[in-house]
Amino acid sequence: MKNLVVLILISFLFVGCVVKEEGYLSTTNMLDNIRISSKRQVLSVSAPNNMSIPFTGKVIDHLDRIVLIRDIPDEMKEMVHIKHSSETYLFDSNKYFNKENLELFEKEVNENKNIIEYTKRYGKRYNRAFVDYIDGMKCRTLEWNELSNIYNISTGKKKIVTQLFETYCSFYSLEPIQNTYEQLLHLSYSYSYNPENSIFKNNNETKEQILKNMQNQFNQDIYEIFNSIKIDVMDRERMKKEGLLYDRKYEIRNYIKEISEN
Numbered sequence: 001m002k003n004l005v006v007l008i009l010i011s012f013l014f015v016g017c018v019v020k021e022e023g024y025l026s027t028t029n030m031l032d033n034i035r036i037s038s039k040r041q042v043l044s045v046s047a048p049n050n051m052s053i054p055f056t057g058k059v060i061d062h063l064d065r066i067v068l069i070r071d072i073p074d075e076m077k078e079m080v081h082i083k084h085s086s087e088t089y090l091f092d093s094n095k096y097f098n099k100e101n102l103e104l105f106e107k108e109v110n111e112n113k114n115i116i117e118y119t120k121r122y123g124k125r126y127n128r129a130f131v132d133y134i135d136g137m138k139c140r141t142l143e144w145n146e147l148s149n150i151y152n153i154s155t156g157k158k159k160i161v162t163q164l165f166e167t168y169c170s171f172y173s174l175e176p177i178q179n180t181y182e183q184l185l186h187l188s189y190s191y192s193y194n195p196e197n198s199i200f201k202n203n204n205e206t207k208e209q210i211l212k213n214m215q216n217q218f219n220q221d222i223y224e225i226f227n228s229i230k231i232d233v234m235d236r237e238r239m240k241k242e243g244l245l246y247d248r249k250y251e252i253r254n255y256i257k258e259i260s261e262n
Contacts, residue, residue, distance in 0.1 A: 023061055030055040030068070035228070038064035042084045042177070042233050043185070048224040051217075068225065076193040076214050080225055083186045086178035088170060091140075093184045096170040099243040102138050106131045132167055133248035134185070135231050136239070139169035164190040171244070172235040185231065191218040219252045226250040 028036050030047040036057045037044040042064040047055035051072060058067040064084035071077050088094040095101045109129045127145035131138060144164040169185040177183060193214060200207055227250050239245035 025059040025061045026057075028057040028059075030057045036066060037232070038066055038082075038084060040064050040177075042231065043082065044230050044232060045082060045225060046228040048221055050221075070221075072217075074197050074199050076191050076218070078189075078191050078218060078221060080189040080222070081187065082229070083188075085184045085186060086180050086182070088180075088182045088184045090184060090186070091168050093168050093170045094182060096140070096168075097172070097182060097242070097244070102244070105129075105140055106138075130253060132226070132253075133246055133250055134167070134169055134187075134226050135229050135234070136236070136245045136248070137169040137171055137185070137231075138244070138246055138248075139167050139185075141165060141167040159196060160192050160194055162190050162192040164188065171231060172238045172242075173233045174235045175233070177233070181235070183233075185229075187226075189222060191215075223250060223252045 025039055026036070028034060030036075030049065031054050032049050033046070034057070035044050035046045036059055038059060039061065040063070043066070045057075045066055045068070047057060047068050047070075049055075053070060053072055055068045055070040055078075058069070059065075060067065066082045068080040068082075069078070088097075096105070109131060112128070125145040126142045128143045130141040130143075132141045133139065142165065144166070165188070167185075167187040167189075169187075171183050171185065172181050173183045175181075191214065193211075200210060203210060205213075236245055
């Protein structure tokens with residue numbers, strides 16, 4: 001009997017620890033092959049388990065939101081917020097049920113015209129925009145600008161620098177959600193680091209190479225997370241019929257610029 005209890009405990013640790021935390025339906029240690037779903041089963045996601053440090057997955061007890069967090073000691077913190085909403089007026093997302101508007105956005109991205117428009121209209125400062133693909137959807141991604149100034153915050157003697165991205169994807173659902181078939185997937189994701197960390201001092205590599213390594217790790221993690229996202233309520237037939245579903249996956253882009261600590 002004692003051996004059986006020990007075996008159960010060991011199995012529990014390797015399967016992934018799921019606990020209840022205030023404000024969350026569950027908090028999960030995202031070990032290999034662990035997938036978590038949002039409250040109403042609208043979307044699901046998994047996360048890479050590399051560097052011997054798994055992500056923590058939190059299912060928020062409010063509509064359909066998931067947060068993935070990972071702290072790599074003395075290096076960086078990664079955060080991914082995944083949110084479903086029926087409020088497609090947010091960030092003009094209702095426009096992008098029209099394939100022509102998606103194509104126009106892509107054209108403007110290539111010409112870097114739409115950044116000024118978004119900056120003026122929403123009061124946010126964006127540096128660049130991109131087209132990304134998530135679960136077959138063509139999505140709009142924007143990179144926040146001057147994050148070292150906006151999010152360079154002091155926590156005691158520590159200074160935290162953050163780079164933030166936002167992605168918006170419009171899709172149709174199989175059944176009405178909040179009285180509409182038009183839905184929005186909003187992703188907000190970032191990595192943060194302290195420029196005073198010892199990794200920048202006790203290392204044979206240059207600061208530029210260390211930052212590049214962080215960016216590469218973040219890129220790879222986002223690649224695996226985004227390609228694991230599944231919208232379980234998407235009306236794929238309608239999306240395909242209207243030219244809004246693509247046989248494309250999220251791709252790693254070399255678009256993360258070095259952040260100044262000044």
